[in-house]
Amino acid sequence: MDAHNSAGQTHGINSAHKPRGDFTARAPAALANPTLRANFRRAMDGLMTKRAAQFADRDAWTALRARGAAARANALARLPELLERLEDRCTANGIRVHWAETAAEANAIVLAILREAGATRVIKGKSMVSEEIGLNHHLEAHGVTAVESDLGEYIIQLAGEAPSHIVMPCIHKNKAEIAQLFAENIPGQPYTEDVDSLTAAARRALRQRFAAAEAGISGVNFAVAETGTLVLIENEGNGRLSTTLPPLHIAVTGIEKVVERLDDVPPLLALLPRSATGQAITTYVNMISGPRKPDEKDGPREVHLVLYDGGRSRVYDDAELRDTLRCIRCGACMNHCPVYARVGGHTYRFVYPGPIGKILSPQLEGLDCAGDQPFASSLCGACSEVCPVQIPLADILVRLRQEAVRPSATPAVKGGGSQAGLAADLGWAGWRLVYGHPALYALVSRLLARLGNLIPASVPMLRQWTRFRTKPRFAARTLHELAARGGFDRE
Amino acid sequence: MSDARARILARLRAARPSIPPARPDWAPPAIPPAERLARFTAMLEAVHAEVHAVPAAAWPAHLAPLLAAKGVRTVLAAPATWAGKALAADWPSRPDAPHLVAYDQPVEALKDRLVAGIDAAVTTTLGGIAETGSLVLWPTPDEPRLMSLLPPIHVALVDEAAITDTLAGLVAAANWAAAMPTNALLISGPSKTADIEQTLAYGVHGPKELVVLVLTR
Numbered sequence: 001m002d003a004h005n006s007a008g009q010t011h012g013i014n015s016a017h018k019p020r021g022d023f024t025a026r027a028p029a030a031l032a033n034p035t036l037r038a039n040f041r042r043a044m045d046g047l048m049t050k051r052a053a054q055f056a057d058r059d060a061w062t063a064l065r066a067r068g069a070a071a072r073a074n075a076l077a078r079l080p081e082l083l084e085r086l087e088d089r090c091t092a093n094g095i096r097v098h099w100a101e102t103a104a105e106a107n108a109i110v111l112a113i114l115r116e117a118g119a120t121r122v123i124k125g126k127s128m129v130s131e132e133i134g135l136n137h138h139l140e141a142h143g144v145t146a147v148e149s150d151l152g153e154y155i156i157q158l159a160g161e162a163p164s165h166i167v168m169p170c171i172h173k174n175k176a177e178i179a180q181l182f183a184e185n186i187p188g189q190p191y192t193e194d195v196d197s198l199t200a201a202a203r204r205a206l207r208q209r210f211a212a213a214e215a216g217i218s219g220v221n222f223a224v225a226e227t228g229t230l231v232l233i234e235n236e237g238n239g240r241l242s243t244t245l246p247p248l249h250i251a252v253t254g255i256e257k258v259v260e261r262l263d264d265v266p267p268l269l270a271l272l273p274r275s276a277t278g279q280a281i282t283t284y285v286n287m288i289s290g291p292r293k294p295d296e297k298d299g300p301r302e303v304h305l306v307l308y309d310g311g312r313s314r315v316y317d318d319a320e321l322r323d324t325l326r327c328i329r330c331g332a333c334m335n336h337c338p339v340y341a342r343v344g345g346h347t348y349r350f351v352y353p354g355p356i357g358k359i360l361s362p363q364l365e366g367l368d369c370a371g372d373q374p375f376a377s378s379l380c381g382a383c384s385e386v387c388p389v390q391i392p393l394a395d396i397l398v399r400l401r402q403e404a405v406r407p408s409a410t411p412a413v414k415g416g417g418s419q420a421g422l423a424a425d426l427g428w429a430g431w432r433l434v435y436g437h438p439a440l441y442a443l444v445s446r447l448l449a450r451l452g453n454l455i456p457a458s459v460p461m462l463r464q465w466t467r468f469r470t471k472p473r474f475a476a477r478t479l480h481e482l483a484a485r486g487g488f489d490r491e
Numbered sequence: 492m493s494d495a496r497a498r499i500l501a502r503l504r505a506a507r508p509s510i511p512p513a514r515p516d517w518a519p520p521a522i523p524p525a526e527r528l529a530r531f532t533a534m535l536e537a538v539h540a541e542v543h544a545v546p547a548a549a550w551p552a553h554l555a556p557l558l559a560a561k562g563v564r565t566v567l568a569a570p571a572t573w574a575g576k577a578l579a580a581d582w583p584s585r586p587d588a589p590h591l592v593a594y595d596q597p598v599e600a601l602k603d604r605l606v607a608g609i610d611a612a613v614t615t616t617l618g619g620i621a622e623t624g625s626l627v628l629w630p631t632p633d634e635p636r637l638m639s640l641l642p643p644i645h646v647a648l649v650d651e652a653a654i655t656d657t658l659a660g661l662v663a664a665a666n667w668a669a670a671m672p673t674n675a676l677l678i679s680g681p682s683k684t685a686d687i688e689q690t691l692a693y694g695v696h697g698p699k700e701l702v703v704l705v706l707t708r
Contacts, residue, residue, distance in 0.1 A: 043689055060520070067517035077511035080503040099496035151695055152686035168686060175688050199684060199692035206696065211606045227671045237640055237682040237697025244636050244674070245598070255499065262668040266659035267517060277685070280534065281623040284697070285677035293673055297635040298598035309495070313502040319509055 023347060023376040030343040036172055037342065043171045044341040050278020051332060051386070068271045069390040071264035072326040075256075079316065082225040082258045083307065089228025093290035095303045103133035106308045110135060110217065110250055111142055113304050117248050119144070119214035123206075125234070125242040126150035127219030128166055128329060129252050129308055131351045132364075135217070146217065147209045149238035151202050158185045164345030166352060167276045167331040172344050206238070216242035216300065220253035221328070222268060223305070226261045229289045230305065233273065233282040240286050249291075249300040255307050256316075256325040268328060271388035275330040311364040318412040320399060324359050326389045331356075333383035333393060339376055348373065355383035359396045367404045368415030374400035375419075423461065445478040519622065522656040527621040528705065531654050534624025538680030539693060540701040547650070547706035551581035554646060554704065555588040558611055561700070563589045567605070567612035567642055569634040570595055574615045574648055594635055605637060611644035618653030619705075620661065620677070626703065627661065628676040636674050645698040647678070651707050 030036055055061040075082055087097045098113075100106035114122065122139065124130065124146050136157075139146045148157040152169040156162065158181050163169030170178070175193045182201055183191040189201045218239055222231040230251050232239050243249045259265065273279045292299035316322050334340040334354025345353035350361035350370060358377055361370040374397045383393040400413065405424070407416025434444050452474035457466040465471075477485075522530055532542045545553045558566065566589045569575040575593075582588035592609055594601065614634055617627040626647050630636040639645050655661045658677070662668070667675070682697030693699050 039688075046689055063515070063517050066515045070512045070514045073509075074511045074514065077509045080500050083500065083503075099493075099499055101495040101498060105495055149696065150686070151684045155686065168689075170686055175690075178687055195687045195690040195692050198687055199695050203695055207606060210696075211602060226668055229671050229675075235682070236684050236695045238695075240636075240640050240676075241696055244640065262671075263659065263662055264514075266519065266657070266662060269658065270519065281625060281677065281679045283538070283678065283680050283683055285625075285679075287671065287675040288673070289671040289675070290673050293632070295632040296673060297594065297596065297632060298637045299635075299673060307499075309499045313499050313506075316503055317506045319507055322506075322509065 022349070023372045026347045026349065027343050027376075030347045035174065036344050039172055039174055040341055040344045043168065044335050047278060047335040051275060051335070052278075054274035054278050054280065064267055064270055065388055065390060067267040068328075068388055069326065071259055071268055072328065072389045073323075075259045075264070076316070076322055076325055078260060079255070079258070082260055083255060085225040086223055086228065086258050087307075089225065090305055091228075093228040095228065095230075095290055095305050098304060098306045099309075100306055101309045103308075103310060106133045106252065106306055106310070107135055107138040109306050110252065111139065111144070113248070113250055114139075114144055114215055117215060117302070119246075119248060121209075121213050122146040122215045122217055123210055123213035123242050123246060124148050124150075124153070125216065125218035125232070125239040126153050126169070127217065127252060128163075128351065129219055129254055129310075130217065131163060132310060133252070133308065135252070147206070147213075149206050149210065149236075149242060150234075151199065151236060151238075154202060154206065155181060158182075162346070162351070164353065165331060165334060166329055166354075166356075172346065210241050210245050213242075213246040215248040215250060216244075216246040217250045217252065218242050220251050220257050220305075221272070222265055223253060223258045224260075224262050224265060225258055227289060229262065229287050231265055231269075232286045232288070233269070233284065234286070235279075235283040237284060240284055243286065243288060244299055247300055248302045248304075249288075250304045250306065251288075252306045252308060255309055255312050256327075272328050272330050275332040275386065275388040314414070315360075315363045321359075321363060321396060321412060323391050324356075324363060324396060326391050327356055327360070328389055329356075330388060332386045332388065336382040336386045338378060338380060338382070348376065355393045355397075356391075359391075359393060359400060362400055362404070362415075363413055366414035366418075367400070368418040371404045371415060371419040374398075374404060427461070442478075442480060445480065449474050449476060449478050449481075519657040519659045522621045527654045527656060528651060530621040531619050531624055532705070534621070535680065535701075535703055536624075538624065539683070539691075540624070540680045540703055542703045542705060544651070544705045544707050547708050550648065550704050550706055551577050551588075552585075554613070555582060555585050557702070558589050558644070558646070559587045561611075561644065563610040563644060565590050565592050565608070565610050566646075567592050567594055567609045567638055569593075569614070569638065571633040572615055572631075574613055575633075578613060594638055598635070598637060605641045609642045611646060612638040612642040613646040613648070614638050616647050616649050616653075618655060618661075619649045619703075620656070620658050621654055622657045623677075623679055625658070625677040625679040628678060629672045630674050630676070631672075636676075639676070639678060640697050643694060643698055644700045644702060645678075645681075646702045646704065649703055649705050651705050654705075 098109045136146045148154045155170040164172040179193045182189050220230045273282045291303040340354040352360050358373040381394040403413045403416045404419035457471040570593045681693045681701040683693050684695040
């Protein structure tokens, strides 16, 4: 395992130890790691093929996608009103609703609920928001053991790592690495690369954790304002166990996960798993609308919902950037990203990697901290093309690049302008001067045609390009000269 | 934390509002009634479930040898449901039938047994969804949530007439939004994971096997 995967380097976005983006410095190590590249390449190729098979009918895809995007856009347009309705309906259903502005507040709320219940053993379903707020670290620091139960999350928790993909958190690991991890950490488990045996070992180890857990913590895929329903989807059953077996369930979710009506859920369900993993539907769709009723025999006696802002209301403030919050966390953008597929999730260093992370992290965390993220892209637009809710990812990447260098009047993003630099400013000033003056342009282009091939590849600024590529050769005559010779003078 | 609530809502309200878009027309693919059973069966089998069409009157007799062949000795049943009553009426007289365990107390009283001591469970369903090969379950006080989750084998009974075409159609036709139960579930296959090298493995947390009996009339 290479250094950039090691524990402690990746933290919750809003945790006390804020990461700083250094994508360019970290990418070469990932690119030079053949195991990592093979692991990602195999997985991404498979996921792209499976997704394409699900959406073979272009017309059906277009209509479904428009419906899903409208459901999310509608929810955002009515966000404050829908959050209040969600709170009302959940409260009427017996779910206790809490609001948190910051990660510290969200962590404090969860800890207070656990303490009131006297719970020190917690089982967790997969939740990216809990990664975002650094919940596990906070709980551990206050005497609560939180065990991840999604197989992928369990594996990386054993390894002390962070997820490298939002849907498949341990996609960077191969079975030999996992076999070693299980042999070292699960009592009585021999080294085996047999996937069924590894899975069975996890089941045995985690069953007891489920039985002993005094609380379950989960995320939420969709929170339905109309009915006060929390919709959770998953394949393993660990999400259902976490939200059914322990006497207390705490769901933590971003404020943007609300949808207005229950009939918004079927089209979104038809988009999410198919976009994510190429499945027609996940094994389990778990809709929770309250705690156990007096005559019911199982289910948690208390259900809490923590609505977490964490910078989302700031993202919401800008009409263009607001579309970022449509995201349903399918991961299709990263599966199809030529950059992500080559460097993997850890290179980004933020909780959300790949294209969605490149637009979300700078907005949640500030361009002064995550300003490198929007530049870690070829702007090929594959992400925008596959996004099931039509987030214009490429447009937002360009917008954030502008904000990073030349912020809007009232800075739309924290840390706007922080990526501006003298060299780039001078370069663009020179470009503007030359392109704004035809005579100067003619002079410069003729000079380059005569002398350009004498410039060494190693001069500053040019070197960033020529380190990995051949220096382009200048033609002996400029295009204007050739055009003039062909009789196209000044047309 | 009501301050947080007020501040979050105030910030959202201060932002320039966007106009809520109209929801465009969208209809999920309609599946004619005559094709529903075939589609339902094919989708479930594609995700590793086992589907048997059996006469509604004789399902306990079909199920007993099927489970015995899988080595099942104990079956969790809900004694107050029609399915539980049918099992209690039919199985005791069969030498090959597994032993019935009743889920008739709160989970706290049965936890150890439920977590590790039962081979299979039999539940009813509200019906099925042909498009995705999904079972629709609304657990009840008589038939609790964990039955379809804890034992390694889940047997689900689906009335053929209750197989509908799509989830969107079902939610609208049955007006789910009017009153949601504590827990509503769609189950589409046994528990599975592909977290290790994209290799499918079954039964990671929930049932390793899903046996669907489609009751024909």
